[in-house]
Amino acid sequence: MPRYSVAELNGAVASLLERGFAPRFLLDATVSRPQLKKGHLWMTLVDGQASITAVVWASQLPRLSFLPGDGDGVVVVGKLNFWSSRASLCVQALEIRPSLSSVLRQFEQVRDQLAREGLLDPARKRALPPFPQRIALLTSCPSSALADMLRTAAERWPATRLLVVPIPVQGPVHQQIAGALLRIGNQATALGIEAVVLARGGGSREDLAVFDHQELAHCLAHCPIPVVSGIGHEDDITIADLVADLRAATPTGAIVALLPDRMTVRQGLRQQARHLGQLGRSRLQGERQRLGHLRERLESLHPRTMLAERRAGLLHAQKLLRALAPQHQLARGFSLLHNADGQLVRSIQQLRQGDRLAVQLCDGQVETEVREIKGSPTVVES
Numbered sequence: 001m002p003r004y005s006v007a008e009l010n011g012a013v014a015s016l017l018e019r020g021f022a023p024r025f026l027l028d029a030t031v032s033r034p035q036l037k038k039g040h041l042w043m044t045l046v047d048g049q050a051s052i053t054a055v056v057w058a059s060q061l062p063r064l065s066f067l068p069g070d071g072d073g074v075v076v077v078g079k080l081n082f083w084s085s086r087a088s089l090c091v092q093a094l095e096i097r098p099s100l101s102s103v104l105r106q107f108e109q110v111r112d113q114l115a116r117e118g119l120l121d122p123a124r125k126r127a128l129p130p131f132p133q134r135i136a137l138l139t140s141c142p143s144s145a146l147a148d149m150l151r152t153a154a155e156r157w158p159a160t161r162l163l164v165v166p167i168p169v170q171g172p173v174h175q176q177i178a179g180a181l182l183r184i185g186n187q188a189t190a191l192g193i194e195a196v197v198l199a200r201g202g203g204s205r206e207d208l209a210v211f212d213h214q215e216l217a218h219c220l221a222h223c224p225i226p227v228v229s230g231i232g233h234e235d236d237i238t239i240a241d242l243v244a245d246l247r248a249a250t251p252t253g254a255i256v257a258l259l260p261d262r263m264t265v266r267q268g269l270r271q272q273a274r275h276l277g278q279l280g281r282s283r284l285q286g287e288r289q290r291l292g293h294l295r296e297r298l299e300s301l302h303p304r305t306m307l308a309e310r311r312a313g314l315l316h317a318q319k320l321l322r323a324l325a326p327q328h329q330l331a332r333g334f335s336l337l338h339n340a341d342g343q344l345v346r347s348i349q350q351l352r353q354g355d356r357l358a359v360q361l362c363d364g365q366v367e368t369e370v371r372e373i374k375g376s377p378t379v380v381e382s
Contacts, residue, residue, distance in 0.1 A: 010084035017082050027076040027091060028099065031068040043068070045076065045091065053090040054078065065171035066098050066209075073099030075206075103209045110214045110239050119221045119243055126226045126245045128258055132194040134161040135258060136184050138177070141166035145201035145230075145251040152252050157259040163193060169200040174213035181216075185223045195258055196223065198240060199230040199251035211238035220244055230254030330362035348373050 004012065029045035036042075039058030044051050054076065056064065068074050077095040082088070098106070114120050139146050141164060153162055167173070167180050177198075184196055198220070200208065210216075211231055217239050220227050226245040231238050234249035241247040248254035299305060322328055326336065337345035338358045345351065351370050359366040 007084065010087045013087065014082045014084045017080055021080055024077060024079050024094070027078055029074060029076060031070060031072045031074055034068060034070060041067075041093075045074075054093050055081070055090055056093045056096070060094065064096055066096050067172075068096055068098070068102075073101040075099055098206055098209055100205055103206050103212070106209065107212045107239060110212055110217065111242065113214065114217055114221075114239065114243065119217065124221075128226050128228070128246060129194045131157075131260060132160055132258065134163060134192045135195045135197060136163045136165055136191075136193050137197050137199065138165045138167050138180055138184070139197075139199040139251065140169045140201075143201055145199050148252045149197070149199060149230075149255045152255040153259055156255065156261050158262075160259055163191065169210065170207060172210065174210050174216045177210070178213075178216045178219040181219045181223060181227075185219075185225065188225045193225060195226045195228060197228050197230060197251070197254045197258065198244065199254055200232060201251065202233050205232075205236060208232050208236055208238050211240040213239070216240060217243045228254045228258050327362065330360065336360040348375065 027045065029047055032044040032046050032051070034041060034043040039061070041056040041061055043054050045054045066074075075097045076091065076093050077097075078091040078093045081090050081092045111120070118124070137146065137149055139149070146164065150162065153160060165180050165184060167177050169177075181196065181198070184193060187193070198211075200211070208231060211229075220229075220240055220243045227243075228246045228248060229238075229241045229244035230248040230251035230253055231240060232250075237247075246254075246257055248257050330336070336359070338360065339345055339350065340356050342358075343350075345357065351357075351373055353370055353373065355370045357368050357370060359368055
């Protein structure tokens with residue numbers, strides 16, 4: 001049976017841990033009672049069934065991308081520290097990342113707060129410029145997301161000028177992103193920028209947590225020009241997506257939503273050109289018809305035409321007068337009777353036996369005397 005001193009036993013345990021345990025590991029846990037002591041961050045990591053002490057040394061603390069609070073779910077990149085002098089074991093945290101549950105909890109808290117402030121109201125969303133002359137791209141540089149956006153912009157609408165603003169998109173960098181967005185907003189008029197694209201390529205939901213920060217959300221909401229977000233993948237929704245004027249599923253989708261497609265615009269212009277041509281031809285035809293009517297009217301008002309019409313009218317009236325003239329009726333065999341006073345006899349009621357009458361014929365006049373008066377059948381006028 002081996003025999004140890006206390007120091008030897010603790011040293012053997014330390015040697016066993018060094019040989020048999022991974023130098024680095026991932027630990028899923030919940031943070032309990034974090035506190036700073038002499039510049040070091042001490043905490044207890046629990047999972048409901050067990051607990052272990054953890055520490056972030058003061059030298060490592062400024063390099064953390066996430067500072068956990070009490071009750072935050074975390075994923076710790078760590079290694080074991082065993083002090084053989086007092087047989088004390090703890091986890092030395094090299095990096096701390098928020099767990100998905102912590103990210104979603106922060107997302108819900110910020111979303112509820114912004115909803116109460118009215119920043120998520122769809123009515124405040126602004127329309128995008130139809131043909132922007134210049135836009136700003138806020139994304140990491142270089143990155144695949146930026147390359148995709150530049151290629152898509154060149155294919156869709158190369159007339160738009162692009163201003164690339166490099167920003168960090170990993171870790172607690174929300175203040176740097178907000179500062180870049182604020183500078184773009186203040187210089188938008190001077191630079192001729194009409195819209196902003198805030199983009200980041202794919203990653204875990206935990207990596208996108210920087211876009212859930214409330215300070216960044218307020219900068220997005222008060223930006224003087226429309227903002228299009230293209231963050232992560234199609235299924236990823238961040239606070240920045242909810243506050244932006246338009247949310248695109250990907251960085252490339254943000255460019256597609258903001259810039260017109262030159263092929264579609266060209267086809268539309270061709271259709272409009274054909275339509276305008278048809279309208280022009282139709283109007284020209286209408287004007288030709290109108291001019292034709294005016295020409296006919298002008299010709300009808302020409303003195304020569306009017307004189308011919310008047311002459312024809314006079315000839316017609318002359319023929320009508322001739323047809324209605326008494327001489328014409330006399331030539332047809334009719335005659336006119338005048339009494340001794342020269343009055344025209346129209347009825348036998350004007351005559352008496354012995355009256356002297358003058359009978360007017362077409363070629364002369366005959367004097368006669370009334371010897372007998374006979375009535376004629378009653379004539380009914382229709």
